[in-house]
Amino acid sequence: MNKTTTPAPRRRFLKSATAGAVGAGAMVAPAIVSAQSPTSMRWQSTWPSKDIFHEYALDFAKKVNDMTGGELKIEVLPAGAVVPAFGLLEAVAKGTLDGGHGVLGYHYGKQNALALWNSGPAFGMDANMLLSWHKYGGGKELLAKLYASIGITTVQSFLYGPMATQPLGWFKKPITKPEDFKGLKFRTNGLAIDLFTAMGAAVNALPGGEIVPAMDRGLLDAAEFNNATSDRLLGFPDVSKICMLQSYHQSAETFEIMFNKPKYDALPEKMRAVIAGAVEAASADMSWKSIDRYSKDYVELKGKDKVKFYKTPDSVLQVQLKLWSAILEKKSSENALFKEIVESQKAFAERAVAWEQDTFVSRRMAVGHFFGAPKKA
Structure with missing residues (x-):
């Protein structure tokens, strides 16, 4: 056998290895090229930064950020950072903000029926029952219909977070x-x-x-x-x-989470499913946190702050x-x-x-x- 001739098995090995290397490169390169940066959203709440309500907004954002593994990053600013508190709905609808956290009652001036989700005795229901009506009793569909009646078609709304009966x-x-x-x-x-x-x-x-x-x-x-x-x-x-x-006057009320709908619809289906789950997880967590924090501050108000109830x-x-x-x-x-x-x-x-x-x-x-x-x- 000529010493300069490469045996057939070795030739096949080298050819296979070379092809494998090229193939691996072909697979790796597109993955690197197609890797996308996290989707970032700038939100605003309707609450001052020191209010526990703003904390609830931050809690929701953290749940989404964590549950998506950082693929979606929501930053929540306090009221007034971009628009006044009562201007949140329009800002989200126009895309000035990607989303927000507030209550339907703050849109009362645009259509007073919106306040039926946060005002009055709710026919004896508590806030959790009101959320049940919203999800299973037709409330969600009625809210979408109500928004459309005032030209709001670019907002994706989620209600969550049952509030305790409010003081007079x-x-x-x-x-x-x-x-x-x-x-x-x-x-x-x-x-x-x-x-x-x-x-x-x-x-x-x-x-x-x-x-x-x-x-x-x-x-x-x-x-x-x-x-x-x-x-x-x-x-x-x-x-x-x-x-x-x-x-x-407000014995049953809930919070509203808003997304700019075009930006929300552009998210992958899996990410939208995560958001829906995060809404319900945040709703439960908020209700539990409120019991702990409100009862502690009630004690402090009576004792340290000398408030008479x-x-x-x-x-x-x-x-x-x-x-x-x-x-x-x-x-x-x-x-x-x-x-x-x-x-x-x-x-x-x-x-x-x-x-x-x-x-x-x-x-x-x-x-x-x-x-x-x-x-x-």
């Missing part, structure tokens, strides 16, 4: 009767504006970060916002030491219910979509609340057994 508010002196609201300069939002206006108050719908400064300057006599933690962080105890608990008199609650029924009747006669939403909520509530009332055992009896009668304020 912070006052200079305790509210003892419905007439105490006459002439009172009062802050609220959504359809609660109609309710307290009907009670005789002069209502101003300010975003969260502007309420305490307005009370401090005397532009407001009283105000409500949401919960013990938010109210404490926003500084309510610095301008008032009297808080009235229990009210029907009073139960809203039944006479005030009864007037709220009477006026609410009148508001629903009037607005339903003026707005067909308003009427459709009211009828849908009421039908769902009639079934769900009856089941709940018949099934759930009294927690008040158990609390009295283990901790005794509650101390009066």
